[in-house]
Structure formats: structure tokens, C-alpha cells
Amino acid sequence: MNDKKSHEVLVMSQLVQSIANVCGVKEVIDLGAGKGYLSSYLSMKYNLKVYGIDSSDTNTDGANRRNRKLKKFWKAYKEDAKGASKIQESAQNNDYLLPNYSCQEVITDREFPNPKSCFPKLEELSVSHGVESINVLSEWKSGQESLCSTSQSAESDKTSAFLNILPADAVEEKTLSESICKSLSEQEKEQRKIENIRMKEQRCSHVYLPLTCKITEETDLNDIIEDLEESIMVGLHTCGDLAPNTLRIFTARSEIKAVCSVGCCYHLLSEEFESPTEERTVTTWGFPMSMHLKETSWFFGRNARMSACLALERVAVGQGLATESLFYRAVLQVILKDCFGITQSGKRVGKIFSKSGNFTDYVRKSLKKLGHDDSKISDKNITAYYEKYKPRQNELEAFNMLKVLLAPCIEALILLDRLHYLKEQNNLAWSGLVKLFDPVKSPRCYSVVSMKKPKDTIY
Ligand SMILES: C[S@@+](CC[C@H](N)C(=O)[O-])C[C@H]1O[C@@H](n2cnc3c(N)ncnc32)[C@H](O)[C@@H]1O
Structure with a gap:
């Protein structure tokens, strides 16, 4: 543990x-x-x-x-x-x-x-x-x-x-008066003692x-x-x-x-009002639970739910915001859009960052995991994307800080x-x-x- x-x-x-x-x-x-x-x-x-x-x-x-x-x-x-x-x-x-x-x-x-x-x-x-x-x-x-x-x-x-x-x-x-404040007679005390020993054995x-x-x-x-x-x-x-x-x-x-x-x-919560047009097979949802929010058909969407998992107090003491991996993921998204025409996908990249030696390696592993042909993009091209967006990493950091604040x-x-x-x-x-x-x-x-x-x- x-x-x-x-x-x-x-x-x-x-x-x-x-x-x-x-x-x-x-x-x-x-x-x-x-x-x-x-x-x-x-x-x-x-x-x-x-x-x-x-x-x-x-x-x-x-x-x-x-x-x-x-x-x-x-x-x-x-x-x-x-x-x-x-x-x-x-x-x-x-x-x-x-x-x-x-x-x-x-x-x-x-x-x-x-x-x-x-x-x-x-x-x-x-x-x-x-x-x-x-x-x-x-x-x-x-x-x-x-x-x-x-x-x-x-x-x-x-x-x-x-x-x-x-x-x-x-x-x-009754419980209170018995367990805390009742003054017991000698006989009651004896009785209680026997009861306690019996309970202890059972427990x-x-x-x-x-x-x-x-x-x-x-x-x-x-x-x-x-x-x-x-x-x-x-x-x-x-x-x-x-x-x-x-x-x-x-x-x-x-x-x-x-x-x-x-x-x-x-982020794993199911939301009743997230995709109202989708066919519904589920009858109970994770959110909202209260009639109060159901009446207003309130929903967050996945991005907001992901933000709710951030840790403000940790970030405040210098832990918890994985800036570099967020930057890798953001640039990968640009590559997916520009080179593969992908804007949305049900598949997740997951924890590739910690298993990657550098950005090129990260992009190749991610493309494979997402089921794309990584030979369509050269190492030189991948590096060019990295270098183009590196000067804007601080913008991404600022954006993520805002998300952390709202979490x-x-x-x-x-x-x-x-x-x-x-x-x-x-x-x-x-x-x-x-x-x-x-x-x-x-x-x-x-x-x-x-x-x-x-x-x-x-x-
Ligand atoms: C984050 S872990 C916490 C485990 C444990 N309570 C702890 O603190 O170490 C959540 C656990 O819930 C279990 N879990 C998730 N959904 C479940 C469900 N619908 N029914 C039973 N277990 C579930 C998972 O298998 C997982 O072990």
C-alpha cells in the first residue's frame, strides 16, 4: 500500500x-x-x-x-x-x-x-x-x-x-443514552460486562x-x-x-x-443529456442524479468531466500538471487533423508518453495504437511539427492552468x-x-x- x-x-x-x-x-x-x-x-x-x-x-x-x-x-x-x-x-x-x-x-x-x-x-x-x-x-x-x-x-x-x-x-x-450517558446499576454493569465479553469473542x-x-x-x-x-x-x-x-x-x-x-x-460518468439524439439503451445515468438538475437537462461533456479529475491543490504545490505530455498530445492532434483528416475518434491514446523516448517515437506509437499507417509521415515532418508548436507551449500551459482553476x-x-x-x-x-x-x-x-x-x- x-x-x-x-x-x-x-x-x-x-x-x-x-x-x-x-x-x-x-x-x-x-x-x-x-x-x-x-x-x-x-x-x-x-x-x-x-x-x-x-x-x-x-x-x-x-x-x-x-x-x-x-x-x-x-x-x-x-x-x-x-x-x-x-x-x-x-x-x-x-x-x-x-x-x-x-x-x-x-x-x-x-x-x-x-x-x-x-x-x-x-x-x-x-x-x-x-x-x-x-x-x-x-x-x-x-x-x-x-x-x-x-x-x-x-x-x-x-x-x-x-x-x-x-x-x-x-x-x-435510545442508543445514545445507552452508550454514552446512562449511569448503570451494579447489576447492569455486571450484565454489560458479560455481554461485552461475548460480543468480543464473536467479533x-x-x-x-x-x-x-x-x-x-x-x-x-x-x-x-x-x-x-x-x-x-x-x-x-x-x-x-x-x-x-x-x-x-x-x-x-x-x-x-x-x-x-x-x-x-x-470522466467515466455516463451523462443523460450529453447526446440527446443518440439512441438510449441505458435507463439510469451517472449524472445528473437530482431532479433539480434533471429539470434543466444539465450536462458537462467529456472535456469538462476530464477537467474535474485535475488536482488544483497538487498543481498549487508544483505537482500534478504533466505539461510535456499534454504538449505532445496537443501536437499529435494537429498531426492527426492535417495528415490523417481525423478530428474526432472514439479511440484513446492512453499512457504512451511515459513509454516514449522522444516526440517522434510518441507520434509513431500513438498512430499505431489509433490504427493509422505511420509510414505516411516522415520523421522530418514530425520534428517540423514539434518545432513549429514548441514556442506556443506556454499558451497551452496557461490554458491548462485555467482548466485546473475551474476543476x-x-x-x-x-x-x-x-x-x-x-x-x-x-x-x-x-x-x-x-x-x-x-x-x-x-x-x-x-x-x-x-x-x-x-x-x-x-x-
Ligand atoms: C479506483 S479503484 C478503487 C479500489 C479500492 N476501493 C481502493 O481504494 O483501493 C475502483 C475499483 O472499482 C471497481 N469497480 C468499478 N466499477 C465497478 C462496478 N460497477 N462494480 C463493482 N466494482 C467496480 C474496479 O474494478 C476497481 O477495483
């Missing part, structure tokens, strides 16, 4: 565990689980039962292999008699599950994404209920402060830390099940998970339509109590559409956008979080 993934897994797993606590569930469904970094961490560190679902067999196989290794390591580690005290320490940190230790630098001073730091982001990104959400959040926070006494268990601290970012109606009062199984399935809005979870219980649904960098479909499944299935979804690869607007619109869709549902207690990751480390850093209303709430 690299530094970026370690950071994401560490931060997101803490939030997921907090949501699971608040909802009182022990099962997590991780959609687009990939190699299972988040899934395995959630199961081993937080004793959650995790179903990691991915459309790729290769990923599921990789996840299974990794899972077996982790389990072996976990077992061996526990059996090491000398390491008894070490186990205790490590059971709290479980750092070995994150092989890249530099993630320690990322979060050392906090157990959770700081609720306070979430507020401005929620305020910035909430739609019509923005002000209301913030008010409810503050009320909730002050309510909690007066309710709770000083002596809370570590678990309760965690729960209340997460609750600080939630409104009052997102949580059943120690560290269940993580990697499964292969391509998730669509129509996917019936019961076809994949036999004994589906109340659970929460998560997705870490779920590409294209998987993120919107995650939210649709969440709103449709009563067993799913909450969702925490971080999307990515916006957060496009991403915000995509995320706000998802949030708006959730706000349009009437069975949800709270929905918001939470900035989870350091955007320099992980540019797709916003999570869509939502929780269902408790069953017995009277609307």
Missing part, C-alpha cells in the same frame, strides 16, 4: 467505524473494494464484518491472497508469547496492517476528521439546507456537551466525537469476504450476500457510475443504514448533485459532504455521507 492509500484507508476507516457505531451495525459493504485495502483494515482493526465487492476477478483474487497473508500474520503475531504486551499495544494501533509506515505522519493528533474543520466545508457545499444543517449541528454539539459527564469510555468518546458532526435526528436517542473473527460482482443500480444485494443484515455501505474512489449507483442502492435498501462514498474518475467548480457541481439527490429523499436523517483527505495526498478528497432516519421516527 502506498503513502496515498495508507492515508485514505486510515482516515476513512475511522469515519466508517464511527458511523457504524452510531448506527449500531457491525456489517460493512465496500463497493469497488479493489484489492481490499479498506475492507481488510476495517475488519481487522475494527472487528467489522466486511463484504468487499469488486467487478474485477483479478482484484478479488489479489484481495483474497492479501487477506490470507494478513490473517496468517495476525495469527502468528498473537501466538508470539513474548509479544503479549506488544499485542495489547498493537491491538490499539494495528499499524502493521498499513505496511507503509509514513502514514503515521498523516494523522497523529486526532482520532477523527476534526468535526470543526468539517463545518466550513459543509457550509460551503450544502445546498438548500446548508444553514439549517449547521444550526442543527451546533445545537447538537452543545446539547451533547451538557448531557455528558466527564467520565466516558474511549468508545463513547469516539462515538460522541463523530456525533458532533451529525444533527440530533440522525441518531436514536474476533475478523471477517472480510472479497466477492466479485459488477454493481449496477439494479443489483440485488441478496443475490451476492445471502444473510444480508443491517449494514453500512462504503466506497473508496469508486469510479464513474459506481458512486451514484452506490447512493441509489443505499436509498432503495432499508437494510443499508448509512453510506460513505468517495467517488473518482468523473473544483465542476467537481463541486457533480458532488452537489449527489447531495441534492439525497436531500430529495424523505427517508434520510442527515446528508452532507465531508472533506476527508489531504487533497495534496489524495485529490478526490470529498466523501458523500448520509444516514437513514431511525425506523421509529414519526415524520
Whole structure:
């Protein structure tokens, strides 16, 4: 696991565990689980039962292999008699599950994404209920402060830390009063102790099940998970339509109590209003999700969606904009137009730049990949194109900087559409956008979080 993934897994797993606590569930469904970094961490560190679902067999196989290794390591580690005290320490940190230790630098001073730091982001990104959400959040926070006494268990601290970012109606009062503030009689304490030991034994199984399935809005979870219980649904960098479909499944299935979804690869989103004249075989689309944007037939087009994948914060610190490869691609486009009469093509050049020694090599490899006869153009001619356009590279850079600047607007619109869709549902207690990751480390850093209303709430 690299530094970026370690950071994401560490931060997101803490939030997921907090949501699971608040909802009182022990099962997590991780959609687009990939190699299972988040899934395995959630199961081993937080004793959650995790179903990691991915459309790729290769990923599921990789996840299974990794899972077996982790389990072996976990077992061996526990059996090491000398390491008894070490186990205790490590059971709290479980750092070995994150092989890249530099993630320690990322979060050392906090157990959770700081609720306070979430507020401005929620305020910035909430739609019509923005002000209301913030008010409810503050009320909730002050309510909690007066309710709770000083002596809370570590678990309760965690729960209340997460609750600080939630409104009052997102949580059943019963759960709260039981888990945080109730003063227990001696008999109740004894009872609770026995219950806890029993629960702990059950939980120690560290269940993580990697499964292969391509998730669509129509996917019936019961076809994949036999004994589906109340659970929460998560997705870490779920590409294209998987993120919107995650939210649709969440709103449709009563067993799913909450969702925490971080999307990515916006260029892969399907858009309902992008090509209105094309024959439509698809019934659900990645964008827009909300009635609000559907009514105005809003669409971006591929170029804008590609821009949404850019990383402003990285560019701001001098990383992230591949100027030379963009220049190569732009000049190649001129060659395609001038020499091959091509203005548009469904085929993609892909990652040829890193495999090319120079511009001529790049052009030849790209032409072959696109299915054109590269013998139609000489090396001399290719070099002439390069030299003609090289003095204009700074114009291209300026243009790309403008795209980078606008990227957060496009991403915000995509995320706000998802949030708006959730706000349009009437069975949800709270929905918001939470900035989870350091955007320099992980540019797709916003999570869509939502929780269902408790069953017995009277609307
Ligand atoms: C960017 S990767 C993220 C993987 C993992 N969550 C992580 O953070 O390491 C996205 C994953 O989603 C999977 N995926 C994409 N569309 C899917 C779908 N419709 N159903 C299930 N998995 C899907 C891909 O195979 C890929 O492994």
C-alpha cells in the first residue's frame, strides 16, 4: 500500500467505524473494494464484518491472497508469547496492517476528521439546507456537551466525537443514552460486562469476504450476500457510475443504514443529456442524479468531466500538471487533423508518453495504437511539427492552468448533485459532504455521507 492509500484507508476507516457505531451495525459493504485495502483494515482493526465487492476477478483474487497473508500474520503475531504486551499495544494501533509506515505522519493528533474543520466545508457545499444543517449541528454539539459527564469510555468518546458532526435526528436517542450517558446499576454493569465479553469473542473473527460482482443500480444485494443484515455501505474512489449507483442502492435498501462514498474518475460518468439524439439503451445515468438538475437537462461533456479529475491543490504545490505530455498530445492532434483528416475518434491514446523516448517515437506509437499507417509521415515532418508548436507551449500551459482553476467548480457541481439527490429523499436523517483527505495526498478528497432516519421516527 502506498503513502496515498495508507492515508485514505486510515482516515476513512475511522469515519466508517464511527458511523457504524452510531448506527449500531457491525456489517460493512465496500463497493469497488479493489484489492481490499479498506475492507481488510476495517475488519481487522475494527472487528467489522466486511463484504468487499469488486467487478474485477483479478482484484478479488489479489484481495483474497492479501487477506490470507494478513490473517496468517495476525495469527502468528498473537501466538508470539513474548509479544503479549506488544499485542495489547498493537491491538490499539494495528499499524502493521498499513505496511507503509509514513502514514503515521498523516494523522497523529486526532482520532477523527476534526468535526470543526468539517463545518466550513459543509457550509460551503450544502445546498438548500446548508444553514439549517449547521444550526442543527451546533445545537447538537452543545446539547451533547451538557448531557455528558466527564467520565466516558474511549468508545463513547469516539462515538460522541463523530456525533458532533451529525444533527440530533440522525441518531436514536435510545442508543445514545445507552452508550454514552446512562449511569448503570451494579447489576447492569455486571450484565454489560458479560455481554461485552461475548460480543468480543464473536467479533474476533475478523471477517472480510472479497466477492466479485459488477454493481449496477439494479443489483440485488441478496443475490451476492445471502444473510444480508443491517449494514453500512462504503466506497473508496469508486469510479464513474459506481458512486451514484452506490447512493441509489443505499436509498432503495432499508437494510443499508448509512453510506460513505468517495467517488473518482468523473470522466467515466455516463451523462443523460450529453447526446440527446443518440439512441438510449441505458435507463439510469451517472449524472445528473437530482431532479433539480434533471429539470434543466444539465450536462458537462467529456472535456469538462476530464477537467474535474485535475488536482488544483497538487498543481498549487508544483505537482500534478504533466505539461510535456499534454504538449505532445496537443501536437499529435494537429498531426492527426492535417495528415490523417481525423478530428474526432472514439479511440484513446492512453499512457504512451511515459513509454516514449522522444516526440517522434510518441507520434509513431500513438498512430499505431489509433490504427493509422505511420509510414505516411516522415520523421522530418514530425520534428517540423514539434518545432513549429514548441514556442506556443506556454499558451497551452496557461490554458491548462485555467482548466485546473475551474476543476473544483465542476467537481463541486457533480458532488452537489449527489447531495441534492439525497436531500430529495424523505427517508434520510442527515446528508452532507465531508472533506476527508489531504487533497495534496489524495485529490478526490470529498466523501458523500448520509444516514437513514431511525425506523421509529414519526415524520
Ligand atoms: C479506483 S479503484 C478503487 C479500489 C479500492 N476501493 C481502493 O481504494 O483501493 C475502483 C475499483 O472499482 C471497481 N469497480 C468499478 N466499477 C465497478 C462496478 N460497477 N462494480 C463493482 N466494482 C467496480 C474496479 O474494478 C476497481 O477495483
